[in-house]
Structure formats: C-alpha cells, structure tokens
Amino acid sequence: MSQESVAEATQQVVMNGTFWTATAIFLxxxxxxxxxxxxxxxxxxxxxxxMLVLKILEQREAFHVEELGVDWNVIFLLISMMTIINLMRxxxxxEYIAIKSAKWGKxxxxxxxxxxxxxTAVLSALLDNVTTVLLLAPVTLLxxxxxxxxxxxxxxxxxxxxxxxxxxxxxxxxxxxxxASKAKLNFIDFIIHLTPAIIVIMVIxxxxxxxxxxxxxxxxxxxxxxxxEMNEREAIKxxxxxxxxxxxxxxxxxxxxFHGMLGYEPATVALFGAGLLLLLSGTxxxxxxxxxxxxxxxxxxxxxxxxxxxxxxxxxxxxxxxKVLAITHGNMFATSMLVMWFxxxxxxxxxxxxxxxxMNPLIIDMAQQLWPHLKGVxxxxxxALMPLWWSLALGxxxxxxxxxxxxxxxxxxxxxxxxxxxxxxxxxxxLYGMPIMILTVILSMIxxxxxxxxxxx
Amino acid sequence: MKVKEIMEPVxxxxxxxxxxxxxxxxxxxxxxxxxxxxxxxxIVLDEKGNLVGMVSIKDILKxxxxxxxxxxxxxxxxxxxxxEDMAKKVADKRVSxxxxxxxxxxDEDAPLMECADMMVKHNLQRVPVVNKDGxxxxxxxVRDLYYALVKTLLDKEA
Numbered sequence: 001m002s003q004e005s006v007a008e009a010t011q012q013v014v015m016n017g018t019f020w021t022a023t024a025i026f027l028x029x030x031x032x033x034x035x036x037x038x039x040x041x042x043x044x045x046x047x048x049x050x051m052l053v054l055k056i057l058e059q060r061e062a063f064h065v066e067e068l069g070v071d072w073n074v075i076f077l078l079i080s081m082m083t084i085i086n087l088m089r090x091x092x093x094x095e096y097i098a099i100k101s102a103k104w105g106k107x108x109x110x111x112x113x114x115x116x117x118x119x120t121a122v123l124s125a126l127l128d129n130v131t132t133v134l135l136l137a138p139v140t141l142l143x144x145x146x147x148x149x150x151x152x153x154x155x156x157x158x159x160x161x162x163x164x165x166x167x168x169x170x171x172x173x174x175x176x177x178x179x180a181s182k183a184k185l186n187f188i189d190f191i192i193h194l195t196p197a198i199i200v201i202m203v204i205x206x207x208x209x210x211x212x213x214x215x216x217x218x219x220x221x222x223x224x225x226x227x228x229e230m231n232e233r234e235a236i237k238x239x240x241x242x243x244x245x246x247x248x249x250x251x252x253x254x255x256x257x258f259h260g261m262l263g264y265e266p267a268t269v270a271l272f273g274a275g276l277l278l279l280l281s282g283t284x285x286x287x288x289x290x291x292x293x294x295x296x297x298x299x300x301x302x303x304x305x306x307x308x309x310x311x312x313x314x315x316x317x318x319x320x321x322x323k324v325l326a327i328t329h330g331n332m333f334a335t336s337m338l339v340m341w342f343x344x345x346x347x348x349x350x351x352x353x354x355x356x357x358x359m360n361p362l363i364i365d366m367a368q369q370l371w372p373h374l375k376g377v378x379x380x381x382x383x384a385l386m387p388l389w390w391s392l393a394l395g396x397x398x399x400x401x402x403x404x405x406x407x408x409x410x411x412x413x414x415x416x417x418x419x420x421x422x423x424x425x426x427x428x429x430x431l432y433g434m435p436i437m438i439l440t441v442i443l444s445m446i447x448x449x450x451x452x453x454x455x456x457x
Numbered sequence: 458m459k460v461k462e463i464m465e466p467v468x469x470x471x472x473x474x475x476x477x478x479x480x481x482x483x484x485x486x487x488x489x490x491x492x493x494x495x496x497x498x499x500i501v502l503d504e505k506g507n508l509v510g511m512v513s514i515k516d517i518l519k520x521x522x523x524x525x526x527x528x529x530x531x532x533x534x535x536x537x538x539x540x541e542d543m544a545k546k547v548a549d550k551r552v553s554x555x556x557x558x559x560x561x562x563x564d565e566d567a568p569l570m571e572c573a574d575m576m577v578k579h580n581l582q583r584v585p586v587v588n589k590d591g592x593x594x595x596x597x598x599v600r601d602l603y604y605a606l607v608k609t610l611l612d613k614e615a
Binding site for chain 2: 092095099134135137138139141142145146226229230231234235237416419420
C-alpha cells in the first residue's frame, strides 16, 4: 500500500468492531508493559500475534508494508550495530578508553567525573547507551574504589550523560533511529539539527556538575597514585582485532555521514559493517556473537511495530491526531512545545520506544490533515513540520533522565550500584535526574524556539 | 565399601548468622581428627541442625573480590593492598550471604564410585554425608576417598 492509499483509507475514522478490538489490544498491551507484570517482549509478541490472528492486519501488511508493519530499517540497524559491538567488546578497547580517561583526569575526582561524562556522551552518540554504560560502569566502580570516593554520583552522572549524548545523533538512541526511519531523515540532518543543541546542553550539564560536586569531592594524594600507576595498554587483549574493529567502525561512521548522499539507508551501512567485521574477524563460530544480540529488545520492537500498524490501520492514530490538532488549533509552535514536554514526562515514566512508535504515525497523520495536498518527503520534510520531529526526539530522549526507570542506562547503573552494596533509591535518582531533565528540556525548548521560530535557520 | 565407612564426623560447623570474620577464625582452628589444624571448608547448619550451606576458601575469596571485576578483565588495574582493604570491608558479612546454598550431598549408603564420580564432575573437595531424613552424619573428603583407593591397590600388591 502506498502513502496515498493509506492516507485515503484513514480519511474517515469508522469506529466499528475492528476499531475497538484493535484499540483494546493496543491499550491492554501498553497497560501491561507499563505495569511490568509480564515481560514487555512477551506482551509485544502476543499483542502483535493477536492483531494478525484477529485479522486486524494481514500478515503481508505486518511483514511487508512500510506504513503498517515492522520497520526493518530499525531492526537491521539495531542488530548490525549490536553485532559490531559484540565483536569489538573482547578487544579491551572500552576498558582502555576508560582507564586512559581516568589517568587523563590526573586522579582528580571531579576532573574524572567530567571526563567520564564527556566520554560517555560521545560513546553514547556513536553506540547504544546501554552498551556504553555497561562497559564504563565497571571501570568507574574500580576507579571509585581506588580513590575511595562514593561511586553513586559517578554512576548517575554517567547514566545522565549517556542519555544526553545519545540524543545527538541518528544512531545514538532508539527513538532517533525510529524517527529517522519514519520521517526519512538522514544522519547529517541529526548532526545539523540535534548535535548543536546537545553540545550546548552538555556544556551546561558540566557546569551544573561543577557546582554540585566540584568542592565536595576530595582525595588524598597517595590514592591518586593508584590511578596514575594503571597502565591502560594492558587493557588491550587483542590488538589485531582492535585494529580491524576500528577500521570497520570508521567505515561505518563514514557511511552514516554520507548515507543520504550515497542513497543508502542507515541499516545498509550498519549491515555492511557487521558483515565485514564478521568476515575480517576470521571466526568460524559466529553463533556466539550473534547470540549476544539483545534479541528480547529486537522482538519488542517488531511486536510493537505490528501493534501500532493495527491501530494505524483502523484509524485510532488518526483519531488521536485530530484530537491533538483540536487542542493546538494547528499552531505548530504550540504543538512542538506540547510534544516536547509531553514526550519528556511520558519518557521519564514509561519506555520511550513504544511512546515514539505511537507518536511517529500520529505526527504523520497530523501533517496529512494540515497539508492534504503534500505527499511523501515533501510532506515529511515540510519546514513547518520539521521542528516537531526535533521536539519529539529531544523530549523523548532527554525525558529518559527523569527517573530511575526512564531509560535502560538508568536501570543498569541502579542495578550495578545495588550489586556494589549501594542502593540508589527511586527518589535519590530523581533528585539528580528530574532537575537535569527539566533543565535540559527547557534548554531544548529555547533552542527550538530560537532556531526554528525566531531565526528560522 | 560405602561412603559412611570412610567419612569423618562433623565437629566444627558454621551457623548462617555468623560473620565472615567468625568463619575465617573457625576455619583456622577447626579440628581435623584429633588435632586443631584448620580446614579449607565448613558446612553451615541452622539452629535445628539442618544443612543450609557450605563455605570454602573460594566462597570467601569470591565475596571479597568486587562484583564489577567479573564483568570484564580489570585484574591488571588493581593495586597493592586492594584485596586486604576489600577483605576488611566484608568482614561483617553474614555467612548466609556468601555461602554456597545448593549443597551437593551424598547418601550414607552410597558406594564409593558414586562419590568419586560426584567429586570429579562437580570439582568438590568435601561432600556432606546424609541419612534418609537429610540429617548430616559426617563429611567425606576427597583425600580419604583417595586413601581408601591407595589401601586397596597397595594391599593387593603386598
């Protein structure tokens, strides 16, 4: 089904039995996901299967129609990037970076915190946030033990920096990957529109850290020596594979930068990188590397895409977009701000992946109602619509900082701290996270207002 | 020969409420036979005398090594005095927190081959011997099993 026929099919919302069945599956699935009574992946798979079994969607639509089914661009991008990281992880590269950073911080506790925050943000922009935090947190705990300082501020800072950094690029955070695919935005679009905002936010985040922790963290000189005496070179376990990995990662990043120009989808670039690195690694047993792909996350995505496809087809999303338009009266600045703040608070408490999966078609539906004469990229990239995509990305990604359950990186650091015998309560995380979330969203709001509605660049 | 013929009686044991420090001290002065020579592992019994766990030197080391070191290889970046500091930090940890909870036991009437097979498969140094009700009657050590073997082989030769 083409873009136009979808638009026609949803021109009138008919609230019949199919409509209510699809809506019930959607609402029930999301309610169970939020309640965490059943694992979210299982909920997504069962919900998707119900959409098919009850013939709300045909299997062909779920598997092969871009507007209604699984977004394979997102799926293959995620699988490929995860495979590249799985091949790269045993080389010791990430431990090397972390130890090097700590030494660069000269054993000064605040300097180390700031450098770790920047390193986390940069790595999160290029890799996924969970991987970054999972790789850096153990080294952080070791360094905190060496300096005999409380690791909690370091861990929370890293989670926050990871969510901020991940917002900067197309591949940094799943919401961006989903938005890019649906809105047909390329890597450079994200660099031009989101990276500047994130750089400003990061600088201000570091200034805030300096105010909060700058004087509080003190360390005896003899403890600094422990860090300075570490030899980061010992972290490299497989220098040959490391060179191959960096070579492939370089090609992949170049590929992302030029994918729009070359006419490739990001998933093509990532798949090529994963294939090339598997080939260069000389492994005869790819099973191990492929098995470590986070399959539950992948199936969660696939299930969600099908559930959303069902409610798009019956017109629920269209109905919701009409309601949003009724509230904002088509004022795009008001809509942007509403989307940004609503996204931030929604993502602070619920998974931002199902949220963005719902918002993408909703925004497209809204655009179709506002500009019925436009189609395809002309519609998706309408200058009046663009700030909405960026507001959605900024809100949904930065909102993850609000609470301990707002983002996967937060869940990981809370888990690690607990294992280290230092519990981070929901409230303690929020005490750090919520002010940072509100601050960063206010900064984003100013950025979007200034750039798209005042300067119009 | 059966397992109960080569087992040693239980003289010393730990309770789940004792601390790591208590455990280390008990293991240091525990009796083996008549002499106080120290042991490398002890069983843990609750107040009713039920077997609830086992503590070995390895369990103690495992609880001293910070968990984050298991995520990735960070051994090269540790420092002089770290193990000692970490040990002091966990000195008050309860036995119940670091003991091995799933204890492999053997029936008193089991033949020695079953015991040998079990020890090799699970890499065990000592196995509690239990009766039909699950009460611990003694402990069979890998060295005692081996002595039984030595006796058999060398007696025949003589």
